[in-house]
Amino acid sequence: MGCINCIKRCPTEAIRVRHGKAKIIKERCIDCGECIRVCPYHAKKAVTDPFDRIYAYAYKIALPAPTLYGQFNNIEDINIVLNGLKHIGFDDVFEVARAAEIVTAASVDMISQGKLVMPIISSACPAVVRLIRVRFPNLIKHVLPILSPMDVAAKLAKKEAAQKTGLAPEKIGVFFISPCAAKVTVMRDPLGQEKSEVDGVIAMNDIYMKLAPIIGKIKPEENLVKASLKGVGWANSGGESLALGKDEYIAVDGIDNVIKVLEELEDEQLTDIKFVEASACVGGCVGGPLAVENGFVAETRIKRLMKNLGPDNTQSEIPEVALADVLWSSKLEYTPVMKLDDDMLTAMRKMEQLERLAEDLPKLDCGSCGAPTCKALAEDIVRGFGREIDCIYKLRERIRKLANEMVDLEENLIAFRQDEQE
Amino acid sequence: MSDVIRLHFDVAGDNLTEAGAAAGSVKKVLHQLGVDPAVIRRVAVAMYEGEINMVIHADGGTADVEITPEYIKVVLTDSGPGIKDIDLAMTAGYSTATKRVREMGFGAGMGLPNMRSYSDEMNITSEVGVGTTVEILIYTGKDRSPVNMAAEA
Numbered sequence: 001m002g003c004i005n006c007i008k009r010c011p012t013e014a015i016r017v018r019h020g021k022a023k024i025i026k027e028r029c030i031d032c033g034e035c036i037r038v039c040p041y042h043a044k045k046a047v048t049d050p051f052d053r054i055y056a057y058a059y060k061i062a063l064p065a066p067t068l069y070g071q072f073n074n075i076e077d078i079n080i081v082l083n084g085l086k087h088i089g090f091d092d093v094f095e096v097a098r099a100a101e102i103v104t105a106a107s108v109d110m111i112s113q114g115k116l117v118m119p120i121i122s123s124a125c126p127a128v129v130r131l132i133r134v135r136f137p138n139l140i141k142h143v144l145p146i147l148s149p150m151d152v153a154a155k156l157a158k159k160e161a162a163q164k165t166g167l168a169p170e171k172i173g174v175f176f177i178s179p180c181a182a183k184v185t186v187m188r189d190p191l192g193q194e195k196s197e198v199d200g201v202i203a204m205n206d207i208y209m210k211l212a213p214i215i216g217k218i219k220p221e222e223n224l225v226k227a228s229l230k231g232v233g234w235a236n237s238g239g240e241s242l243a244l245g246k247d248e249y250i251a252v253d254g255i256d257n258v259i260k261v262l263e264e265l266e267d268e269q270l271t272d273i274k275f276v277e278a279s280a281c282v283g284g285c286v287g288g289p290l291a292v293e294n295g296f297v298a299e300t301r302i303k304r305l306m307k308n309l310g311p312d313n314t315q316s317e318i319p320e321v322a323l324a325d326v327l328w329s330s331k332l333e334y335t336p337v338m339k340l341d342d343d344m345l346t347a348m349r350k351m352e353q354l355e356r357l358a359e360d361l362p363k364l365d366c367g368s369c370g371a372p373t374c375k376a377l378a379e380d381i382v383r384g385f386g387r388e389i390d391c392i393y394k395l396r397e398r399i400r401k402l403a404n405e406m407v408d409l410e411e412n413l414i415a416f417r418q419d420e421q422e
Numbered sequence: 423m424s425d426v427i428r429l430h431f432d433v434a435g436d437n438l439t440e441a442g443a444a445a446g447s448v449k450k451v452l453h454q455l456g457v458d459p460a461v462i463r464r465v466a467v468a469m470y471e472g473e474i475n476m477v478i479h480a481d482g483g484t485a486d487v488e489i490t491p492e493y494i495k496v497v498l499t500d501s502g503p504g505i506k507d508i509d510l511a512m513t514a515g516y517s518t519a520t521k522r523v524r525e526m527g528f529g530a531g532m533g534l535p536n537m538r539s540y541s542d543e544m545n546i547t548s549e550v551g552v553g554t555t556v557e558i559l560i561y562t563g564k565d566r567s568p569v570n571m572a573a574e575a
Contacts, residue, residue, distance in 0.1 A: 263446065
């Protein structure tokens, strides 16, 4: 037995509690971070890189997600945060917000060339892309085949630094400062490309611990801000749509809401929409599990910072980037993780067995067995990694039956003894 | 051991938010069985339209689904008002939906035409005052619906 908070909230039923510990079924996990967020005991942690990993590189570049700007109170100038990053050990910064603007420019380009299947689904949230890959195969062709701002930033930062310093690319380390648990997986198992240029993902809360004590004293000595409000806005849900300038969009956030909208899209119930921006976290990236500040507070701060930036603050032109450099180089493939068997007839047999088992279970969805619902336990049994007596009610039934049998046997024994005495 | 799976659903009347629940369940089962996603989508869309029809015109009904390795059959049965002129009802844009239903974004007269275009075979039997039965057949093998052929072209 164990605590069941996370198994109940997992949108892909990917967690089981075994021997008191939560185990993740890897193929099903989409890295949405919901389990990290809901765990009251902080038993689940995202695996990120320790800060000291940056010292393995001669030239260290920070790639701050715009969400970082929303973590500090009373900071009216993004430059303070960026200069702060140099203070704590980085040699340079490349704003992911700037890369976001490049993604927007590439998207506009592709839309005008009529190369995309409508409605377009943003590929910025890796958890949503993974969700589509395992659950919505029919929507794969709608996913925007452009690298995420993080990956674009990594590519460009390395290129720029190599030119500036003359160092070999392997001596340059680029580190994403992440509010997002899924980005770590993206670095190891990339989406849309064979290999990510990101060398490490550092949790935003780790960077916050280093920045917070000194942030009040940082002077914006060097002007490092290159992104405009359009890129910074990507931190909030709806920011990407706003930057695109399309009216016919929907921005949906929170994994359960995202699933609802994708279901409707798949069933063609949503028409008249050209762009779908979906974020697994409530509020968008500001709601990420590795952020420190409450997402709603961060959202307001981001909006204020955008206002301060003004509409045309871009201090350096968006670099000319060839479309081919930011396009996905590998296709998104459907991974049918829900399939019971490769052979349909066998799958049908398993399905019948599953239905029978589910019918026999108490339908309380109590989670005591370690599976999120009775139906999920039935599925586990059919798949061969669960037993009927994992169900506490079934176990009790079995024990009661055995106990009754023993009482019956005992009565026989008494009768036997009486016979003997006579 | 049979090689057919039968599923039965009751579709509650006058509840548009619940409409589509049966289609959703069927979609999940078909994914578990490993049916081609393109086929699943056609079944789901056709069935969803059928559920909506039963909710807005017939105060609900039942949906019976038969799944085999060769085909998926959906039979939607209601005891609603029945369809007077089936050919007319099959005309795209023809609708008898009430103003209230239309205001909710339904009843555009595309339900039955859509169902037909997503299925390989469709059969409607109806008697005024008694009810309507719509049978949809979709083959799991080759994707041969006119909609998909048009989309490919």
